[in-house]
Amino acid sequence: MLKGKTIVLGITGGIAAYKAAALCSKLVKLGADVRVIMTESAVKFITPLTLQVLSRHSVYTDTFDEQDPSVVSHIDLADSADLIIVAPATANVIAKMAHGLADDMLSTTLLAATAPVLVAPAMNVHMYEHPAVIHNMKLLASRGVRFVEPGVGLLACGYVGKGRLAEPEEIAEAVVQFFQRSEALKGKKVLVTAGGTMERIDPVRYLTNDSSGKMGFAIAAAARELGAKVTIVAARTFAQPPADVELVQVESAEQMLDEVLSRFTETDIVVKAAAVADYRPAAAFGEKLKKTGGTLVLELEKTPDILETLGRRKTGQFLIGFAAETSNLEHYAMDKLRRKNCDLIVGNNVSQEGAGFHGDTNIVQIFDAEGEVASWPILSKREVAEQLMMLAAERLPGAKGAAGQ
Incomplete structure (x- = not known):
């Protein structure tokens, strides 16, 4: 099921490191080419030789131990990976990932990687619930890092609670599902509009709205991860666009329409997440409009x-x-769905806490011609985007389970 996939498995220092051996074995049996990186602390719990035998590759433990002089190892590993798994992931390595530290072979490889990352935390229950750890995991999730939640049970420290590493079978299943999802939109072209349009009053003033572009960018990133070729037509935004997509910058509604229409015939899915101004000045001033009285019409x-x-x-x-x-x-x-002939409408009440323009979360209801399709509680915009694009993939003509199939 994972034939042809290269997976970098990062193992960090904790008693759960012994489970990484079983995980490595399962991934190899599923056909993956597994390359293992172990931290200095990890080798105190399980030997590199064990992982070398299971993976059938040398194990990396030291940034400066260059095994092949023709390449720089941490760059070569990062470039070759289709997926990076960190299991177990300690609070320490999660903090390093969140803040861009690179002081060993694993953290250096992670910083150089562009591949998706799957993290399986394992730690004491109080560590897992610490605000700093929660913050770091939320920060990583906002960047697209995926998590396999730890289980609840008896921990090595004697506590009973959440923090036990997910079982190797669960992590392997999450890997299989990831690769299955990564081809859901393979060969499809997706166009996403994002941000708030700007309608010029004069060279220094304009009419706009509160859209940040976060939802549109999250949708574009989700579509890309499902295998689509993605184009974003973006107006004014306050977020970082995802990598590996075509980004087209515009200002006004007119410009956005032109750019979208020029690509529309070759597009499979269009998601119009931009907040487009309903009105614009009937005439824009060529020079800065001066203050001349008490009112301006x-x-x-x-x-x-x-x-x-x-x-x-x-x-x-x-x-x-x-x-x-x-x-x-x-x-x-x-x-709106009926008047504008949409296949789906994503509705959100922006007056609800957690569903506004500039936040990282959203609360949405999805509608089609028959009525409500789904109602999702407060989720990160990333999670909303992933679920929305999977729903679209399932409903495309020819998709398994699509209407009429």
Whole structure:
């Protein structure tokens, strides 16, 4: 099931390190090419020889022990990985990952890697619940790092609680599911709009809104991880765009519409997550508008409706819109879906705590032509994005389980 996949397995210092041997064995049996890195503390619990025999490769323990003079080992490992697993992951290595420290072979490789990372924490229950550890894991999750939650049970320290390393079978299953998901949109083209458009009043002033772009960027990252070729058409944003996607910067609704339409016929899925201004100044001033009196009257005109235009022109594209409301969410979302010929509408009540524009979480309801499809509690925007793109993948024509199949 993992044939052709290269997995770097990082083992850190804790009693649960002995379980990494079983995990390594299971991954090899599933067909993976497993390369093992052990920290100095890890080798005090289990020998490198054990992992060498199980992986059939030399085990890396020292950044300066270059086994092949033709390459720099930590860069070569980072570049070759389809997935990096850290199991067990101590509080120490989680902190290093969160703050970009690179003082040993594992942390240096992690900092050089562009591959997805799966972390399986293992530590004392009080350490796991410490605010610093919670903060570090949230920070890593916001960057796309995935976690296999620890189990609840008797810990080596004598406490009973959450912190025991997930069983090797659970971690291996999470790896299999990851690679299965990574091909859900393979060969598909996904276009995502993000951020808030800017409508110029004059060269230094404009009309805009509170959109941060975080939701759109999270969707783009999720689509990319599912194997899609992704383009983002982004207006004003306050977040870092994901890597390995095409990024097209625009300002106004008109510019966004032009860029989207130029790519629309070749696109399989369009997610219009941008907050597009409904109105713009009827005439923009060529020079800075000077203060001349106590009041100023601006005449506004409607901007082009991007979602409605796409709904009219679609010939098979799967179209997802967003409805940010403050009341009567289902009514307005369903009305928008029908008027604009969407396949799905993601509705959120932005007046709810945890569902606003600039936060890292969202609370959404998903609607199709039949009504509510799903209602998700407060989740990170990353989790919302992953679930949304999997839902879209399942509903694409020809997908297993798609309507009419």
